[in-house]
Amino acid sequence: MIELTLLILVLEEALTSGPINHSPTPFSVNQSNKGVEVKRDSEVPQIVTEKISNQQCWISEEFEVLQECTACTGFEINSQSLAACVETGLKEKLNCKKSGIAFRSCVSIKGVEERNFLLFMFSMLLVFVLSVGAVKVTTVVLRKMASTQVMKSQKSVSGRMAKETYELENRRYYDSIKKLPHLYVEVRKLAEPYVYLDLRNLIVLLIYEAFHLERWVELWIVSKAHAGTGDTTTTTTLDDVVNHRKFLRLKSSVVFNESTKSYNINSDKVNDIIRDSFEGIEVSTRKHPSITIADKRMVICGVSSVLRFMLKFAGTRIESRKDNVEDIDLLRKFKQYLGFRGGCLQACAESSIWTKFCEVDMLNVINGIDQSCQTLKCKLDLNDTELVSVPIPETIIQFENHLSLPVKVHNFRKVIQNSKKADTGSLSLESCKDQNKIELITDLKHEFAEGTIMLLSDLILFPSVDICVSCVGREVFRGIAPKTLEWYDKVNFVFQSLLSFDIDCYYSSILHTNQTKFEWVVPEVPMQSLYSRDPNRYKPTLRQFTRQYEIDEVLEFVKHQCIEPLEINEEEPCFEWTDIPLLAHPEGGNLPKTRQQRKCHQLASLVYYALQVYGETRMDCKSRRFRIVDFCSGGGHLGILVAYLLPECDVILVENKDESLRRAQERIEGLGLSNMYCYQSNLDYFDGDFDLGLALHACGTATDLAIEKCVAASASFVCCPCCYGAVQENHMLKYPRSSIFLKSQIPLRYYFILSHASDHTHDAAHEKTEQGKQCMTLIDTDRCLYAKENYYNVKLCKIVPDTASPKNHILVGVKKQNEKL
Template identity: 30%
Template structure:
């Protein structure tokens, strides 16, 4: 165990207690993970939403051996006050992590860093440590686990009896997800093993892992019978650090010759596939509360056989029952349920695939000319405003080395282009900013924009928001080297930042992220300076539909707009000049649509080409000012 681990403060929201859970459910989930990890590395604070909360009542009914303190919202560190909870911050520090997935992943990593023998805890992050790493706006799976399921269960529990007769659509969505084939790394090998098992007969091919496993010195009943499938065998072999027998690993010649398309598909064991991950930790407290409430109401769970069986299976994972006991979660026992007959799954089949209709058009063949011609016939062409200060540049030679983007591992040419890009954004922000303004660098990456702004404008407060921890840590190191005191760092998705600010900035915000930043700025009444990127990644999401503006919607379909987006990405220097010109025109049209959408909400927006245009293939820049 490492001794020199800096204490961090974990702030959790608290609205009320309901049965054996604390609401919001994000708080119950966080506390359950802490119990599962046996993590005492954080000083935990509950932040009540109401004014009058009895301290003794909360702590008396709280979880197990975790020491918890109450703190009011106004007592939070200022950087945390700008974020949605849960949030973690180093004591007296300016580096904050906010949002459920970011905080949970940090708890897992910090637990392992403090005690590297806890490799099973690190395994919660999944293959390549990507479990719940993608932000909820981009990943439908992250959104379902992090946002939709907790909110659906909270709504179900709080609803009056007559309004909670039907199963929430998001629960049905999870049931359907658990029924989808599993895709995992190296699944070809596992699927061949499954085929061999099927041919040999499950009884002979599946190894018996043994009836007992040791969990912290206690004997735990794991399996009363041989495991019913290869998937279960592999999953629990990993959990118990056992090897699957050679009988399963050896492949017969006929198995090796089988085409991949003819191999059997893999079934879910846990939420993300074969292995127990952080997603299961997130879902368990939510599904537990839903099942407890359903049982009290006498609901028949025949429509949820996969969720019910998953719930039973998770309880067999070493450490889960112990953590549940600490959290006063009285886990239920159900008989093994078989998949329901088709006529009993009418509710399930009626749940639409998220974004199914909108994204059907995303697979298309054709060029941009018909779409561009259609817009021209309606008087719409790409147009760019003149650059307000094309020759403005920072004096890079006299700036500290830590300010320059060349401080990293960039080549000299790339560092020069990055400096040119920064000249454009900093020039625009300088014209807008006033002393005392708060400037937010969204999608900040390594902090190229934010650090320059913080250094050049010491009278302004600069906030860097980035989802990738390593990038933000590099930015903090550069800031520490410069001794900057007017800068905060927030590792979070954009949606978890709710602070007030005056100017939003983003350099090469990828795909939909540009629209997320614009939306954030409009809601805050803030000006924005944004350079978009990765137009080809634009697609309809839960929050954003394309085209964005009324004028474009009247003329273009979603499919036609996607054609513009795909070809807007074709501006790389190695492409033929004619194609780059068309790509630039498509970029201009996509951004014109965005600009008009903002103008419909009382903004004045200019679309400008950065100078020199060779500074980047993605050289468009918005400057938006509230009217």
Template identity: 30%
Template sequence: MSNSIYLESFNSYNDHKDTFTLKVSVESFIIYCIYKYCSPKDTELYFTQVNDSSGRAHLNLLVREVKFIDQENVPWQVSSCVFPVALCDDTVITGLCAVARSICKHGHSIQGTFEHFNGLLGFCKGCLQAPNEVSVWTKFCEVDIIKTVLSLLGLSTISEIPVNLVRFENHLDKPVRIHNIYKVARNIKKQNLDVNLTNANVKPQIKPENSLRKPKNRKWKSNTTKDLEILCSTKLEELSISHQFAEGPFLTLADLLLLPCYYLFTQLLGETNLKELLPLSYKWYVNLINMQEMKIITDIFNIIVETRDLKSLKLPEVDDVSLYKSDPKRHNPKKRLFTKPEDIENALKSISDDLELKISVNNMKGGINWDIIPEGANPFAGHLPDDRVNRKAQQLENLALAVTAMAKDGDVVVDFCSGSGHLGKFDVGVALHACGIASDLVLDKCLKANAKFVLCPCCYGSLHATNRLSYPRSKKFNSIPIDQYLCIYHTADQTHKEHPLSERGDRCMAIIDSDRGRLAEEQGYTVTLARLKPLSCTPKNNLLIGVPADSKLNEVP
């Protein structure tokens, strides 16, 4: 089985053949470095020229031997994605961290001295596994640091150190947070103790033969075991573990991903400024580039970027928050959000009648003969409690009836958030209880594809802005202050069964879904907001249905 990595280039093969220079994006530069370091087995790397390069920052990478592939020969699955892309048999992987992880999994290079015993992906191979929408650390490595590079490349004068560089500096100054940290601390302490004993050059004593007899078992602890003892109540700050690397004492994929960016920062900001203003980051950077294993990457560092006009660089004021989601000191925009009754009432008063969609009556009739449905798609085959099985069947019937009312022969129906992904054209998008922002991501995909959609959103309280989403969603709702909007979606989760606050929670759900519906209407959709029936099948029972202007429903729910 052979795998392929596809990176974008802003010049052609003939241009490269004349100058040995590739004009590449920052993401392509990073993936190329990781590819050279890992040397993945049976994996080819191709550059392909992209036409839409206007206004995009690029780097001039000097490299002699590369493989180019014409656009018409690029697999359609790859062309459907945003670069970089990995094609592994019948699986298509896109996204900076996801492609980098795929390269690591197929890596064929000798494991480095400082790597975790599981390799660059660390404990349970989980390094940068969580998507940037839910992981502060992945977002920093995949989104924030790339944006910082691009913003600096677009400036001619720099007067302030970028905020994200200060965030990483603060991160390196914090206690290390890794799995089994006390076990790691004991192992490091044991290694240091072994080194000290070796350096003592103690000559072993030659024992007489009669002293080789088997000693009796005695109940006592060796001093060595006692010396290695580290209690789990010990504070993280008191452990002798420092940020030798980005995630702690082990070299991980995060280091390989950040290293090319910091090479560019030294070019743009000057190595002296980095050393003076960001000493921990500079120490981390120098430690990496001086490692023998990194020579294959540092040899690629031939990009010459002119140092910008630096006018008395200063450090910005940045909240000293953690880059780890598991850290209580992480950045949490909702940490001061309390749904006080008076705040909720004030937020609801700000919603005028013309903003909310009217909830339509669900007139869909019919059902599903579950006896003819295969076990893999049948909730009755899941060995669940009867009550739960019946409710799940009712939920699925509501969505199925809505889809059959709008779909026509030949339509491609995609059920989002229920398994593997889909590439290419589709006509109807469906999502049952896509958690939080996932419902908005599905909605955006449907709007971009001009596809019909049937959504039953969930987890309103976990909504948050990302690099791709902002709230409120629609222009019509932009008049709502963000703090009141946050209060409304937080209250929308208060829909517990037979609770006096459920009615208010239902209205808040309808307001958030009205915002989503108004966004679709602004793009020419006809939108219906209904509710599942019976209402008892789930507390999150809103049904948002959208049809593009050039389509018609067979039956209006």
């Protein structure tokens, strides 16, 4: 197109480069009394006359142009006094050699053709520019579209490859487990066919029995004496257990089935069994349910973590055989229950609203019913005839509100499309574009807790709701929480199709016996879903903590309260990497090269201070090997390095993500480290004795939880905090941490402004970096003061050099010897 335009311009220039001919159109003029009649030469007879008037002298005579073609005056045109002006309104003045002055008609004014030509040239140039621009824009758009398409294809391919790789690694990992894992469930009494236990253990045992998981996981029953009896399992009476209101009765067959390997052991002996399985180390599992994997020297603790492992492990074993049609159907269910990428309820309860609701709030529903029953019992004891108001547990109303609001899922378009296909036959994703997003999303109702399919969260929530339905009564419950009852019936149908079960609660008989003496009251609960970004809960304007004028206000407040930040010890760590094997080096952990150098500096600094603390405290541990715990260990970079350097110590990695621990175990096996063990759980489930706690870049509240665990165990700590802006109150922690900050009466919002401003530690040239460091020091000062109040010698250090990480503070705390428990 460009070449064609240029060719036209060149030809046009060549054809019009000669002199412009202003020759007029020949005319024949005949004058008579009737006027002037003008004819073209083609109409004039071809007769040669001897005498031609001067008005046509240019035909036969030589002439000279005296005046170029110009416009005739209005008078000349209207009066027709000049014949040359009649036809075109233009005239050209000539001087014939013999006839003299004459006028003839002409068809163009001088310069018009030049102007027209220039206009043509300009038009062609404009077309050329527009063509070039259109080609450029089209090229950019097409390249962008092609690039986007390629990226989507690559992402799709890489996603499939990542999924296949993940599944392959999962299969390889679970296939490498030769001994059957042990599931520990704690009960209070065995009275065939009934088992008395708390709600958490009941949930795991119910799902274990419903899906016949005894084929893949060995059940161990941990019996515990009733609190206050001082007895063990053999002497606790049934009445003692029943009178302990918060325990439930479950009719179970698997516990008493002789063909199933079940063991009834006292909880005091659990650690002895685990120590034998793990070749000497005592990994505390005081919090049940839990799973131990002897092949991997690993403990899994927490309801969600335990259930995820059992479903994944059983699914992998089924997939490797695929010889039973019923098992294949079970495999499909397991994959569905585990959810997207097998990560249902994987987020920590301290940071996830939904996980906290399922694992903490809903499982404490017994406490709510207990409080209601205690209120009723007091009224009955006083013979009060007034009708007693008994509140429904708030968690039930929260769940009802959640089910009443629209579903919010990451792949809402796909879910909507699949849900609409049954009605419309087909549905294009074009109908799910953003402009219709709000309209369509309201059509997507909750069928189950997290959307339209049943997940692990539904299985975990079901027993709590079942207890409430039993206590309240079905018809009354329908009037209070109809959506919840509808959900309950769907999940109950699934459970009843798998297992005939009966959960009996101590309170149900009391409430049904005295149902005429009280009335259920619905507490006021905000109309919010349990999604973290629900606009009814998440108010962006209230969560902005980084306005500069507010930061200045908070810093001024701290200054007036005379809160002095701790001085930072900038000691230069001394550490050599030359003798460290590859698998203990960050390079062996598959870190990108851009991160390896920074990670080396971070590890060198923490290991330097950890070795210092170990040297100061190792003599305090005489009854057993010195034990170090790496909290939030991730891939185990810090713990593996410490275990390699201190083979005389036992090192435990505590991490919530099973994938991270798998990577760590590969390196542990490659190094042949026999002093390392893994503990997969949230921090709140870890409950064991240790001497030194480590944490490298534990995000947000995880640092405070790690320090809290160290304080509870009278252990020293070396922690490097991270993600200060993620600090938030939860069911385990309150802020500020220290009494000095509390006495200053610093508002909670001020504290969160400090924590969010602490994340403004950019490069040295940034204007807010110094301010961010100041706020970061204040938050860490609060943490150190809290430890100091719990009888620790503390100091605030830093990672060297500063370029290793913007979050470079290291909190070092050594428990005072005379204050150890």
